[in-house]
Amino acid sequence: MSMDGNSQMFPVAIAVVECETRDSWEWFMGELMDAVGPYNDISFISDRQKGLVETFERMMEGSDHRFCVRHLYENFKLRFKGQQLKIQLWEAARAYTEVDFQQHVTKMRELNVEAHDWLTKVPVHLWSRSAFTDTSKNDLVINNICESWNVVIVEARDKPIIYMLEWIKRHLILRFQCKREWMHTQFRLLCPDIQKALNKVTQQACMCKVHYAGDDKYEVQCYGISEAVDLDKHTCSCRVWNLTSIPCRHAVACIFTKRDSPESYVHPFYHRETYMKCYSGMIFLIPMGMLMKADSIDTLLPPHYRKPTGRPKKVKNKKNDNPKGLTKLNRSKESLKCSKCKENGNNSRTCKLPEPLVIDRPPPKRGGRPPSVGRGKTRGPDGMPARERGRRGGRDRSQRT
Incomplete structure (x- = not known):
């Protein structure tokens, strides 16, 4: 990949x-x-x-x-x-x-x-x-x-080899065509994600102070740190521009001082035309019936069976470091806090704070009305149980009327 x-x-x-x-x-x-x-x-x-x-x-x-x-x-x-x-x-x-x-x-x-x-x-x-x-x-x-590609081909992993490769080929054909159609709708010099990253850097460049030294060389101060920028060689001492070929905030500040466009200093690899050339190739189609009826092709034998260790797996296991949702954070993203010393970096089992002294105290008294004895068997003034009175529907019902 x-x-x-x-x-x-x-x-x-x-x-x-x-x-x-x-x-x-x-x-x-x-x-x-x-x-x-x-x-x-x-x-x-x-x-x-x-x-x-x-x-x-x-x-x-x-x-x-x-x-x-x-x-x-x-x-x-x-x-x-x-x-x-x-x-x-x-x-x-x-x-x-x-x-x-x-x-x-x-x-x-x-x-x-x-x-x-x-x-x-x-x-x-x-x-x-x-x-x-x-x-x-x-x-x-x-x-x-x-890892992203492994997730894409999960559906094809358990298929025979020929059908698995056919599934992958069909997926790549559709993917390449979708990429070409999508990029035809874009009309800027750079690819969309690269343009977003450059716009973010452009906003950060407002905090930089530029000092021109001559021959396209500048000294830039940003948040109390000085960096050396060379627009001719496309380098900066922070090494962000050197590794990514996308101007950093120090370089963008110098480009604005020169009254130039930051997009022109991005490597041609991130241009829209280069992207279209990357996906210009087409995967040739092979009809499945022609492949099966071909007599000149030798019989494809299955590989030697090799039983893997452990239980068979179909879905990729998620590590504890990976987020389990877009709105939820797992425990690895949260700071560990001890319930004893209330400090970060340890838990109650590894805490070195001595155990607190526990003093035995009598149980607290419960307030309120004491519970009735023999619930469900209380008798009214007439001596008849409440359940019997409800079943027979006698005196109480006549007294209400």
């Missing part, structure tokens, strides 16, 4: 293998590189599987390979738990500069030295934006586009 010019998923290659092993990954990556071409300007992001990591080291040495931070945190929280450690790990992963990265790593070391040592063993260029290269013009730290 890849990303198109509107920051949406774009399927690149699909294959069916027996299982995710080293041999399968080597075959798949070899076929992928033959179809895609050189990988010098491509960034790959994976879920840190052992077979895939070894394949990158053996077949694609020197490529820009990244780890998904969500999968990295899944391994991290097995040994080190706590909301503050989680916050520092994600902030370190999202930091664009080395200074911000070191600040969050230092805070993690103050919280837990072992967690800091475990995280520093993972190379920084695999999971933090502060060490990413700017060749691919992408700052992704998670591979949610692959």
Whole structure:
């Protein structure tokens, strides 16, 4: 899976293998590189599987390979738990500069030295934006586009191979055509989602103060922090423009000073014309009857059956970190608060506050009228039970009339 010019998923290659092993990954990556071409300007992001990591080291040495931070945190929280450690790990992963990265790593070391040592063993260029290269013009730290695609094909997973591929092909045909028709209704230079992101940055640029130094070089002060911007090289010291190719707020402030349009400084990858070229290719149709009646095609044998471990799964399991609804937040999004010491970061079981002294007190007296004895068997003035009087419908009814 890849990303198109509107920051949406774009399927690149699909294959069916027996299982995710080293041999399968080597075959798949070899076929992928033959179809895609050189990988010098491509960034790959994976879920840190052992077979895939070894394949990158053996077949694609020197490529820009990244780890998904969500999968990295899944391994991290097995040994080190706590909301503050989680916050520092994600902030370190999202930091664009080395200074911000070191600040969050230092805070993690103050919280837990072992967690800091475990995280520093993972190379920084695999999971933090502060060490990413700017060749691919992408700052992704998670591979949610692959998870989104897995949700799309849930309906086709339990089908035979041919029918599964037919379902996926039909889905891609409709998806590509819908993308083309939708983009024909847009008339701006940039794709809609990129234009929204640029408009948001434009509003933030109003808080920046610009100082022109000459040769398209500026010094920008924003919230007490100074950044250096070079409009000719399309760079900024905050590294947001370098990684995304979309001008940051410091760059937009300089562009406004130059009386120019920020849209003209966005990389052509995010232009509407590039988006149309991306979806211009068509998936050729293969009639199912022709495929079944072809005599020149060898009989397709089923793969060797390999029984997976555990209970069979059809629906993807939701992790505790994923939100379960649009209006509800799960417990992972809430701050943990102790019911004893009333502080965040621990619970009543791990609280170090001593147990309060409990004093035995007599039970409180209940007020009000005492309950009647033998409820349902009370007798009236005539000595007849109330139930009998209602059944016979005698005196009380005559006295009322």
